[in-house]
Every structure is written in C-alpha cells, then in structure tokens.
Amino acid sequence: MQKYDLIILGGGPAGVAAGIYAARKKINALLLTKSVGGQSIVSAKIENVIGLNSLSGEELSNIFENQLKSYPNLELETGISVESIKKIEDVFEIKDSSGNSYQANYVLNAMGSGYRKLGVPGEKEFGGEGVFYCSTCDAPLMKNKIAAVIGGGNSGFNAVIDLLPYASEIYLLEAAGQLRGDPILQDKIKNERVRVILNAKVLEISGSGLVNGLKYLDLAANEEKFLNLSGIFVEIGYEPNTELVNGMVNLNEKRQIIVDHKTMRTSIDGMWAAGDITDGLYNQINTAIGDGIKAILNIYDTIKSRSEKDKILEPIN
Numbered sequence: 447m448q449k450y451d452l453i454i455l456g457g458g459p460a461g462v463a464a465g466i467y468a469a470r471k472k473i474n475a476l477l478l479t480k481s482v483g484g485q486s487i488v489s490a491k492i493e494n495v496i497g498l499n500s501l502s503g504e505e506l507s508n509i510f511e512n513q514l515k516s517y518p519n520l521e522l523e524t525g526i527s528v529e530s531i532k533k534i535e536d537v538f539e540i541k542d543s544s545g546n547s548y549q550a551n552y553v554l555n556a557m558g559s560g561y562r563k564l565g566v567p568g569e570k571e572f573g574g575e576g577v578f579y580c581s582t583c584d585a586p587l588m589k590n591k592i593a594a595v596i597g598g599g600n601s602g603f604n605a606v607i608d609l610l611p612y613a614s615e616i617y618l619l620e621a622a623g624q625l626r627g628d629p630i631l632q633d634k635i636k637n638e639r640v641r642v643i644l645n646a647k648v649l650e651i652s653g654s655g656l657v658n659g660l661k662y663l664d665l666a667a668n669e670e671k672f673l674n675l676s677g678i679f680v681e682i683g684y685e686p687n688t689e690l691v692n693g694m695v696n697l698n699e700k701r702q703i704i705v706d707h708k709t710m711r712t713s714i715d716g717m718w719a720a721g722d723i724t725d726g727l728y729n730q731i732n733t734a735i736g737d738g739i740k741a742i743l744n745i746y747d748t749i750k751s752r753s754e755k756d757k758i759l760e761p762i763n
Contacts (some may be wrong), residue, residue, distance in 0.1 A: 456558055
C-alpha cells in the first residue's frame, strides 16, 4: 500500500488549486478524482473566472488538467471514485473504486457536491427519459418541444439560455415569490418563449415511457395546476458529497463540512476541506480556488512545523 504525506480528494477548482500548490511546495501528494473540472465541466459558457473572459466548461477542464500534469512531482489519478475513508491512529486509509488502497498522513477533502433532487413522484422513474440535470448535455433533446426549468437562480437561468435555441416554449418555475439569479442573466432570458411562474412548488412528474407533464401547487392561489411538456430540467442547487465522512467530521444542518475558514481545517486532526463541500457562504469557482490554496498553505506549515519538532526530539548520538 502506497503512502503519501497528503491525498487530495476531488478534481474541481478547489482540488486543482490544491494540487498545483502542493506540487509547488514539493509535498509528496496524490490527487484522486473521477474527472478534472468539477461541476463546471458541463457549463456551456463560463464568464466569471478571474483572468479569463469567457470559455466553456470543457475548455476550463482542459486548462486545469494540463496545468496539473505540468508538475511531474504530483501524482494524478483520474477516472476513479473514492469508496471509503478511514483514520487508523494517525494515518488515513483510502480505498478507490478500482480496488486500490492508499495511506496518507493528511487529507484534503475537495469532493464538492452533486445535483439536488426534487424528491417528488416521477422524478426517479423518468430520469433520463425527460427529467434532466444537465442542460448543456441534454437541451438539444428539446428541439421543437416544450420544456420546464425548475429553479430561479443562476443555474436555472443558464438552463433557460441553453434551451432557447431548441425548445418551442420554456417554463421557468421558482418556489419563492421572486427570482434569485443575477440581473445580467435575467436580462438574457427575456424572450417571448419564456414564461416565468413564481410561487410554484412541484408536486409530481407524469408520463408514459417519457415525461408528458408536471403538476405543481400555485402557492399564492393554493391551487394545483398542470403543465403539458416533454422535458424537465432540475436546477435547484447542489448537495455536498459528504456521505463518506458522515460521523467522522462535524457537519452542519445542510450536511456541509464545518471548517475553520482561516485554515480550512475540519474537526478531525489531519483533515482539511475546501470548496463546495464546506460550510462556506458562497459556492463559486474563484472562492473554491481560494479555499484550496489556503488549505495547502496551512498543510505545508503543519508538515514543516511537525518535521522541525521531530528533529528536536531526535536523540543525540
């Protein structure tokens, strides 16, 4: 079983930044990830990364991966997922989906988050058959069809933008009484084919083989209503991927890892966390990158201070 000073879990912006800084600090590190890029890889257009005017998620992913590979002292394993994390005395043991096991003195958890589900009847049954979570991937399936986007935040707005070249009509449903996304994106979805419905709580998704409708509760009128449509794009946020560390570190009510935001340390000695998996207030590419950098700088200081302490404690021959 191979042992490292540090294992970084996750290849999103936080994990990539951590990997680059770990390599530059010459930390004996391994980065494990299913893919490089995180959630941003499915974005058709990204315009808020500092220093880059506009690029696709795939382009950003390629930039990230090429930069990671430019550091030969950083080990990078892609195409796998983490199956388990255990701490035995002062050492972490990690197993991946390929059956490999690794050990590390320190772990940085940057495993991000996954799509939040509606949790209504029909959602699971019609997954991929009219219920989608990636508008960049699946918007073309709505050519000349009626679609609905659930969620009035930036993700919902971007889904509407992705659908505009294809769908004949688009409903944007938001449970609250107002839209939450950035004004600049709200301007981009102003179109006669887009109908915004506020105070709409989704109750059920129906169909026969494929989706054919959506039932929702009009919260303002306290009345159930039905929409005939062919596709539903769920854009209601994300849930942190904390299943593997549940019971190991302290989580908040949203199941996010609670960290010291000065150092990114978790409640267990030897584990740091960065990016969307933490209890940070804002989930952005730029803030995740900052989290990863802060974590590595603190890990480096920890390694250095403990190394110096061990030297002091060495017996004099």
